[in-house]
Amino acid sequence: MRNGVIAEVEPLPEYRACGEELPFVGPGLVDLHINGYAGMDVNEEQPQTETLKRMSRAVWKEGVTAFCPTIVTNSDVQYRLMLQNITQACREDPAANAAMPGIHVEGPFISPEDGARGAHPLQHVTAPDWTMFQRWQEAAEGRIKLITLSPEWPESLSFIERCVKSGVIVSIGHTSASPRQIADAIAAGATLSTHLGNGAHLTLPRHPNYIWEQLSSDSLHACVIADGFHVPASFLNVARKTKREKLILVSDAVKYSGMEPGEYDNPLIGEVVLTSEGRLHLKRNAQLLAGSAQMLPHCIAHMVKHRICGLAEAWESASVVPSGLMGWSASQGLSAGAPADLVLFRWDGERLDIEATFKNGINVFTRK
Template structure:
């Protein structure tokens, strides 16, 4: 990683126009201008850095182990930069109380140890343990640790995290859930509905209490649901809820993603929900949660003894962007916006201003190789990360 680049040229991902950006010594975009290109000039695409609100691990680093170290958090952050992800939410799933406390404390220590790491972490996403205990809705979360929302316990974790927990995924089917949601909302913590078996009425009450998001809607759900009403339709219909979706082509079919896009409009965001096997070679792996799993050459992660059952997500946001474009669901600029500007806007992050003057210089330059997005340069807060450089 080198010093501050002064000038960046590229094709603006949203306008398709060649532009030049100047970056000041504070790591902000100081000036932009439109370029006139000669016919033989070729520029890479220039886009805002990606913002992923749900990362469980990547590149062999698992955020969901009590053995997590400060160095591992720094390393995964750098690995994510190389994938174009300049801002993310480390996501801690259901576990025992002490393990959750230890993991959020470690992430907070990494956050405090390095300003550039801190600028990369939008907050911790606590996915559980206040979720549905029912099979299907619970997903891969350990049933023995699932419990009702507990404000005192959450405060203990928030204290360990130094206030860094920004999102809590829960199911409002529990007694006391609405009071918990109200307390979260008053304290600035975003409540997201997910891994739920809640009734439409319970979802409506949760939104009224302050819930604002749906976690990977359509996944972490029962295999069979009533035709209507059900908790997927209800969340789509709740105008106050922003929706996260995994668009890798394995978790949701294109038709469902198309409906989500039409129903939620500007409130649909992409997440990867990537586990630590993302970024690794295809093959068979032993995991501490799901046992033996297989990562296929196509990028699908499934149980070894049941290929029909997914074992998590093993792809980055660019994979989802590619899938949306390849499926003809939207333009590349539109898909990129769902994975960058929208989540940043939802979280009220400075990077929501994208490639505008005054925004942090969180940028990527990329082109396409064999039909796939290929990162060429990533810039985090004005600092250049050459792709292929381990950081």
């Protein structure tokens, strides 16, 4: 590695050195959907710049070298506060700026229906509004790179077209859209599905329904939360077979990831419960998940343990594939000239352990 990039790649002739098996090396993990981690929350009621600075470093221990801080449905005023907070953190701190190359706005232009809306508060759900979005983008100084919306609103198509023209990736999620509305959204430029299989009604028609429509589209990449709780292994297997190189693993991690099991009060969505198994749900309705308490290494391990795909493919779905969708240079993976965002890790067939993380060629985390 030289000057922050990979200078050359040379395979070792031996797999062992000094009698000790060497760890794997992979591209840095890229998570398009992180709401929080280890008690830190992107969606704080009173946004704190220091939270973002700490979080951008804390995720290094998970092998994450780039992520989209994700803000969820809230008021227009609160959105601008949160966006200004992220932007200020990136402006003041080079490490935060390098770790957060784009912001993900999830809502409020989503379905108002129960189930499809998920844990997003109904009072702030609204139709797509380009003037409002421009205010947000101004507060973010152009850092919004991804937006999740539902194409069921009459205003959706023109909004999608404007987003795409401005360089923002549009993702379909938290939707109750019809097949026609989904097809029109794809034609207008939508290229992604947000946590496909989640943010959905508990009961759907066998067919047609909006999950089948997105699964069958060759134009859409698909994000999935492979934590073992959000969707079953059978769904992940189908998603992998239909999407192949367009499958993306995301964590959808919230502030309770990395914390002890128990009940916690969330000022935005109410009380949540983190079980000893690692499942996070709303206390008022255990059937409704409240985000994930697992990070990408766990999701990769889950994919491999259930034989949905091999280790290399699962890792790429959490690194070079999301980078490629976003147009980031990390999509070059382990090749000369690519950013030296690297992770050393061990895999024992059950558990994936991060040993070291490098960001721009600098060792930023080493497990002791």
